[in-house]
Structure formats: C-alpha cells, structure tokens
Amino acid sequence: MKTDDLITSLVADQTRPPARTGQILAILLPLSLTVSLLIFVAELRMRPDFLTALGSWRYIFKFGTAGSIALFGLVLLLQLARPEQSLRRGFLWLPLALAPLLLSIVLEFTMLPADQWAASAIGYYPLYCLTLVPLISLAPLVAALAAMRRGAPQSPMTAGAIAGFAAGGFGAFIYSMHCDNDSPFYVAIWYFSAILIVTALGAVLGRSLLRW
Amino acid sequence: MAELEDELASLMRTAQAGDAAAYRRLLSALADMLRRWVRRELARQGYEIAEAEDIVQETLLAIHLKRGSWDPDRPILPWLRAVTRHKLIDNLRRRGRRIMVPVDDIMETLAAPEPEDRLSAEALDRHLATLPPGQSQVVRAISIDGLSPSETAKKLTLSEGAVRVALHRGLAALSRAAQRSEP
Numbered sequence: 401m402k403t404d405d406l407i408t409s410l411v412a413d414q415t416r417p418p419a420r421t422g423q424i425l426a427i428l429l430p431l432s433l434t435v436s437l438l439i440f441v442a443e444l445r446m447r448p449d450f451l452t453a454l455g456s457w458r459y460i461f462k463f464g465t466a467g468s469i470a471l472f473g474l475v476l477l478l479q480l481a482r483p484e485q486s487l488r489r490g491f492l493w494l495p496l497a498l499a500p501l502l503l504s505i506v507l508e509f510t511m512l513p514a515d516q517w518a519a520s521a522i523g524y525y526p527l528y529c530l531t532l533v534p535l536i537s538l539a540p541l542v543a544a545l546a547a548m549r550r551g552a553p554q555s556p557m558t559a560g561a562i563a564g565f566a567a568g569g570f571g572a573f574i575y576s577m578h579c580d581n582d583s584p585f586y587v588a589i590w591y592f593s594a595i596l597i598v599t600a601l602g603a604v605l606g607r608s609l610l611r612w
Numbered sequence: 613m614a615e616l617e618d619e620l621a622s623l624m625r626t627a628q629a630g631d632a633a634a635y636r637r638l639l640s641a642l643a644d645m646l647r648r649w650v651r652r653e654l655a656r657q658g659y660e661i662a663e664a665e666d667i668v669q670e671t672l673l674a675i676h677l678k679r680g681s682w683d684p685d686r687p688i689l690p691w692l693r694a695v696t697r698h699k700l701i702d703n704l705r706r707r708g709r710r711i712m713v714p715v716d717d718i719m720e721t722l723a724a725p726e727p728e729d730r731l732s733a734e735a736l737d738r739h740l741a742t743l744p745p746g747q748s749q750v751v752r753a754i755s756i757d758g759l760s761p762s763e764t765a766k767k768l769t770l771s772e773g774a775v776r777v778a779l780h781r782g783l784a785a786l787s788r789a790a791q792r793s794e795p
Binding site: 401403405408416421482612 | 674783
C-alpha cells in the first residue's frame, strides 16, 4: 500500500473529534459505580451504627484512605493516558494517594495500646474483605480500562495496574459502608491487599487490552 | 522548532474541527518527517532501513487512531515524539533479531534520493488480507481505489454509515494486526 493511499483512508475516517479518555470516564464511571452499589445492596448491608461511626476518626480515615486512592488513582490514570507523560513524574501522585493511610497508621501506633495491635490488625472476617472489595471493584475496573483504550499509555501494563488501583479504591470506599473493622492496621493489611489484588488484575488485563 | 510546533498544532486543531484538507496536509507533512526520523533512527541503531516505510505507515495509523490522546492545550511535538517512539520501540522489539547491514550501505542508502515507488510498503497489504472481508473491501476501496465513502457505499451496496463504521473498524484492526505480526 502506498503511504499516500493510507493517508487517504485516514482522512476519510476523520469525521468528528475522537472521544477522550476523560470524557469516556465521565460517562462510564458513574454507571459502573451504580453497578457496584447494586452489588453492595444485594450482597451486603450498611453497618447498623453507620451514623455514630462517622464520628470516629478511624472510620473517617478508612473512607479517606479508600477515597484518596480512588481519586489520586484517577488523576494518575488520566495522566498515563497521554503518551508523552513520563511515568516517573506521574508517580509523584502516589505518596499523596497513600497519605491518609500512612498518617492513620502512625496515629494508631500512638493511640492504641500495644497489646491490642494484633487483634485489631486481624479483625473479623478479613477474607470477606479480600473477596468482596475486588468483586465490588470489577465494574469500575471495566470502566477505567474501557476509557483507557482511548488513551495511548506508554506502558499498557502500568496503565492497567493504575486502573485497578483506582477501581480498588472505589470498591474499598463502598465496602467501608458495611465493614466495621476500623483500625488503620486492618485497613493497611486487608483493604490494601484487596486493592492490590485489583491492581494486579488490572495489570494483567491492561497488558493485552491497552496495547496499541 | 517553535514554528513547526505551531504549524502542526494548528493543523491538528483545524483537522479535528472537521477540515479534511488540513488533515491531509498534516498527515503528509508527518509522513515526510517520520520517514526521515525513522530512517535515521534505524540507521543509528544498526538496523536495515528497508522496512522504514512499514514503520512510517504503522506510526501514521497510530497517530490517527490515538489522536484523541493529544490534549489541544498542550504542545503537539512531545506527543508526536512519544507516539513515534512507542511505535518504533514496538517495531524494533518485533524485528529484534534481524541481520544488521554494514554501515557503509546505510550511508549509501541514506544519501541516495528515494525513488517514488519506495514510498509504498508491503506489510499493510498483508495485514489487510487477514481482516474480515467487509472491512478489507471498504479499506481497499477507499485507500487504494481512492473512492469516497459515498462512492464506496454505492459500489458495495451498503449505507454510507456502514461504510464509515467498516472503515474505522478496519483501520483499528489493521493496527492490531501489525502489532501481532512477525516480520
């Protein structure tokens, strides 16, 4: 094929401006979170002391941890959609994403007597958290990957991993409404592992789905 | 450099607003730039430059399919460089273990003026054959036969919308087929 002929077909294919990752995400993310909430309603229930728990710093930090992973994960994801974005500069956001978690761990070390550390780290039903957070995260993961297919990430695997990281943050945020293990130790071990499971799944999917 | 940046960025903006002539001018200019750059890069790294045009075509396809990842508020040259680099690395990885040509040959080829027919490449034709028949017919009619989408629709007794969809899917499939291919 002549290069000029190829250009002719590319020109014929240019009709309207292509949708951007951010635009697709703005549509798909709310839809996917609705699916996640439906799964939450079907499988789980709000913890009965939800409103009183909102007054405890541990519970607030649990939401903060999940929320900032979701939020900064999204910011990082949108940066990675641009091929000229250097990975190293993008990853400067990562400490911000983890700031609430790290801060709450430090607080917990100073507030909680040492003999209670182990018990609060293990909590109740941690395997529930390890399976349900990833399950609730699946819909936002699909949304993030679908949006990233419009982007041009330098490293498809990294982009997929960050899609999973952000989706895991959303899943953890929703799951927090149910879960009554509030110790930052518990969050650091079980929630974070659950988010890492979604991150790994995103990396595997991204490697093939986000290639370009 | 600043002039080139402004020119390319404004062509891309005009093109994305639906100006076909601007888009053609942009892609032709990019094809020339890419050709020089890819040949130089291949030569510098000790690869044969015979397949440079394949890489140019694949890169043009990627620029087209991924043009939405350029943010019009940012400079376009870094974006173009990143897309080109990505496709070149992808290609070198696939073509990795090929015989290197002696440096003298490279200098000769670089110096020699390029005859017009060298500006065509084989790889996309091979990939075109692997597409679903509907898509490859439409891509062929529009690229090689130079028909407009409406003429193609008439010839293949399809709606113009169906032709546009087949064209877009065909181009995306071509790009994927190129990624999978072993030279």
